[in-house]
Amino acid sequence: MESKILEQIEYTRVDGGGRKAAERIIKETALSIRIGGKHYTTAMILAVMEREFVLGHLLTQGVIKSAREIRSLTIRNYVAEVALIDTYKKQRVGRKVSSKFKVKQNDIINCVRAVNKSDLFSETEAVHCAGLFINGSEPVCIAEDLGRHNALDKAIGYGLLHNVDFTNTIVTVTGKQPSEMIVKCRNVNIPVIATRSVPTTLAIETAEKAGITLIGLVRGKDMVVFTHPEKIA
Amino acid sequence: MASVKSSRKLSGWQYSAGRAAPFKADVAIEQEFPIFVNGKQLVIPSITPNLLKEFAMGYLFGQGIINSLEEVASLEILNNTAHVTLKDRRKTLTDAAKTNYRIVSGGGKSIYFPEADLSEIKSDLVISKRTLFSAMNQLFKNALLYSETEGVHATGLFNTRASPVCIVEDIGRHNTLDKIIGYTLLHKIDCSRLFLVSTGRMASEMVTKICRSGIPVVATRTAVTNKGLETAKKCGLTIAGFVRTIGSKAITDASARTPKKNSMKIYCGAERVRSA
Numbered sequence: 001m002e003s004k005i006l007e008q009i010e011y012t013r014v015d016g017g018g019r020k021a022a023e024r025i026i027k028e029t030a031l032s033i034r035i036g037g038k039h040y041t042t043a044m045i046l047a048v049m050e051r052e053f054v055l056g057h058l059l060t061q062g063v064i065k066s067a068r069e070i071r072s073l074t075i076r077n078y079v080a081e082v083a084l085i086d087t088y089k090k091q092r093v094g095r096k097v098s099s100k101f102k103v104k105q106n107d108i109i110n111c112v113r114a115v116n117k118s119d120l121f122s123e124t125e126a127v128h129c130a131g132l133f134i135n136g137s138e139p140v141c142i143a144e145d146l147g148r149h150n151a152l153d154k155a156i157g158y159g160l161l162h163n164v165d166f167t168n169t170i171v172t173v174t175g176k177q178p179s180e181m182i183v184k185c186r187n188v189n190i191p192v193i194a195t196r197s198v199p200t201t202l203a204i205e206t207a208e209k210a211g212i213t214l215i216g217l218v219r220g221k222d223m224v225v226f227t228h229p230e231k232i233a
Numbered sequence: 234m235a236s237v238k239s240s241r242k243l244s245g246w247q248y249s250a251g252r253a254a255p256f257k258a259d260v261a262i263e264q265e266f267p268i269f270v271n272g273k274q275l276v277i278p279s280i281t282p283n284l285l286k287e288f289a290m291g292y293l294f295g296q297g298i299i300n301s302l303e304e305v306a307s308l309e310i311l312n313n314t315a316h317v318t319l320k321d322r323r324k325t326l327t328d329a330a331k332t333n334y335r336i337v338s339g340g341g342k343s344i345y346f347p348e349a350d351l352s353e354i355k356s357d358l359v360i361s362k363r364t365l366f367s368a369m370n371q372l373f374k375n376a377l378l379y380s381e382t383e384g385v386h387a388t389g390l391f392n393t394r395a396s397p398v399c400i401v402e403d404i405g406r407h408n409t410l411d412k413i414i415g416y417t418l419l420h421k422i423d424c425s426r427l428f429l430v431s432t433g434r435m436a437s438e439m440v441t442k443i444c445r446s447g448i449p450v451v452a453t454r455t456a457v458t459n460k461g462l463e464t465a466k467k468c469g470l471t472i473a474g475f476v477r478t479i480g481s482k483a484i485t486d487a488s489a490r491t492p493k494k495n496s497m498k499i500y501c502g503a504e505r506v507r508s509a
Contacts, residue, residue: 007459011474012499014362018508021498028437028460044437044460105248125475126434126456146436146458176384178263178279178404198384200263200404201241202279216245217258224256226245232253 003027004047006124026126028146031075033057035082046127046145047078049154053145054080056157060184062093067160096211099167099191102233103213105223107136108194111172112218116196120144121174130155130173132164136192140164148175149184156188166190177216179203186210192231194218199226238262239281239385239402240378261384263404268292268315271322281378281385281403282313284412289315291415295407295442297350302418351441354469356425356449360393361507365452366478366495367395368430373478376432378402388413388431390448398427406433407442414446424448435461435472444468450505452476457500471502 006024013021029047033040058064071083115129128148132140132155143154170192177199194215204226207214213231217224240259247256264282268275293299306318368391376387388409389400401412428450437460452473477492
């Protein structure tokens with residue numbers, strides 16, 4: 001069967017005197033989301049966990065606050081048709097995460113490690129990973145995508161489908177953290193975000209205001225906590 | 234070449250084996266930069282705030298909103314906001330931006346752009362692989378923020394002597410490309426004899442933007458996707474991927490490796506690259 005996520009291609013090897021060689025590269029798929037029959041967005045994604053992606057995206061963008069607001073979701077030929085409930089009313093998302101969650105340093109290190117050993121990344125170097133963990137130790141979902149934003153939407157969508165209480169979770173992601181990643185976590189009440197890489201200035205400001213603990217440069221036994229260290233046990 | 238401060242020292246706490254100590258880290262600056270077209274807000278991209286005029290022009294060009302600088306009546310930057318007036322003053326794009334946006338893999342949103350409008354790149358450029366390696370080395374040498382924070386992308390435009398025309402760093406790989414293309418528009422640079430070197434992945438929208446600009450060759454430190462490759466083949470763009478040079482540290486999320494020899498993979502348009 002043809003793979004939905006990898007495509008075999010030929011390339012020219014420069015060090016081998018121009019010989020041809022073959023490898024597998026990442027497939028991009030355009031997935032459109034329609035809400036109530038109207039086009040909402042089209043995303044270039046890695047075509048796995050499409051359902052989780054759509055639900056997660058609607059949640060992180062503040063379109064919905066819970067799965068109960070979805071009347072139906074069908075995905076056919078990479079078009080997701082979403083119907084919201086009749087009583088749907090757009091609510092404003094909270095500006096602050098309220099959570100008493102605390103996480104141990106060792107757990108943070110393990111959760112960051114878990115998203116940094118993707119086989120798909122080793123083969124293609126073209127995907128990002130996002131992981132969602134309850135209490136800093138129990139993995140809920142580790143998702144992969146071309147984009148780290150999409151990977152995060154997928155992990156969160158999975159959490160939504162499995163009734164996870166996001167206020168007791170930590171999210172870890174590969175790659176740098178711009179503000180939009182923090183905004184997504186804020187919109188679903190995720191209190192801790194950690195990465196092996198670094199955040200941007202606006203990400204740090206956003207996390208500070210939102211009450212989110214933002215951790216970067218998680219390498220070996222070290223890490224740098226940029227905001228709200230009170231959540232580190 | 235323009236040089237604007239694009240990182241800031243911010244304090245945090247370094248935790249190491251159970252102990253916490255104050256720590257200062259270089260962090261890439263991210264700032265919202267709204268673009269107004271004909272008085273209406275089109276989009277609010279998040280960028281590293283340098284080369285603002287270049288970014289605004291490159292963004293509008295890359296999204297297919299303008300096809301040349303001739304279509305722009307005026308461009309003003311006020312309080313980190315771009316105000317663009319088109320010669321066609323009645324052209325409004327806000328509806329398209331609101332209801333028809335696409336999410337690109339870099340995380341940004343872009344307006345739908347029909348790839349069918351792309352034409353073939355016209356250029357007889359041929360460059361040696363040595364020139365590509367040399368340009369990649371220079372990109373790393375000049376990309377200070379990249380080595381400082383690893384939290385940014387860098388893209389450079391070079392001539393056949395491997396001299397840089399413009400090198401840009403930004404938190405987003407799309408932004409680096411928009412700024413470079415904007416630079417070529419504002420300075421009326423003929424792109425057909427130049428090539429790009431980048432740290433970013435060549436996914437569909439990156440390749441679409443390059444093809445639109447007419448730059449015939451791009452070399453990236455990392456990968457290409459199938460859609461990127463498809464568009465490149467259609468337009469006759471040369472893509473060299475995984476361009477790794479001795480001495481340049483290949484930073485990936487999983488590990489940092491130092492290549493033992495120069496290497497690259499040419500995915501399409503190999504006839505433009507000389508092996509000598």
